[in-house]
């Protein structure tokens with residue numbers, strides 16, 4: 484197909500506080516995602532990074548319509564999925580799958596591996612009989628590097644890395660065009676993480692699905708991503724190719740995240756960039772630029788005017804009044 488596989492236009496999610504049974508619903512609450520627009524091309528991996536609570540997991544769920552947006556639109560393969568009824572959504576569910584962070588909690592302990600992997604195949608009518616079902620399960624197990632002999636075992640008999648392979652097998656079994664992976668390796672031992680990452684990368688190259696990869700580990704993101712979106716308090720503050728983000732970040736928050744990474748080579752003056760204070764509560768997002776309370780170069784205008792996400796060339800977009808490339812040696 485031409486055009487992006489996934490597109491979000493001005494997507495927002497407000498988790499409202501209810502004011503009371505007989506009162507109108509309050510407009511206050513947590514604005515977890517605020518005005519996010521993005522596109523993901525066929526076979527492309529867009530990684531979303533940011534600190535805990537920045538809205539990246541909510542964004543992933545909005546793109547799959549696992550939760551309803553408060554505003555904005557989502558398009559999958561050119562068709563708007565926001566606003567569709569539950570039955571109209573059915574055909575899109577097959578085309579968009581999710582791999583969760585916790586391979587322990589996301590697998591039913593009572594079901595066998597064959598039942599787990601074949602569940603979406605049955606739901607979408609992709610297998611006609613038990614023989615077909617087991618053939619497909621065997622094929623999926625082979626693709627994720629597990630022996631076919633394990634299909635009648637239960638999740639407790641597997642390690643964390645093996646369970647995540649089972650989750651990946653289930654997600655790819657229906658041949659989706661889009662997968663959201665929410666911190667898929669962060670619950671695994673470091674020694675296992677690289678194996679699972681390499682597996683996902685190999686599968687994506689082979690099957691050419693589009694990938695939203697949510698992570699906080701910048702080394703993992705560097706390995707996986709084609710493009711990177713950096714989120715802060717529900718908004719994208721910088722987005723660009725992996726090369727531009729890692730070698731010439733323009734937003735002070737991106738520069739700070741990179742400077743905190745173990746292999747960092749970025750600094751402002753002496754040493755790494757140390758941000759002041761904690762991330763503000765998403766219930767009380769600071770006015771103007773929401774990063775101004777922690778930004779080392781904030782000026783008066785930053786406290787008053789919210790900077791728009793502006794394209795700066797080469798596909799890089801930055802939301803900062805004083806955006807400036809910050810060259811980092813390629814290592």
Ligand code: SF4
Nearest residue numbers: 772775778785803804
């Ligand atoms: Fe910092 Fe101002 Fe840029 Fe926000 S707009 S990141 S406060 S310099």
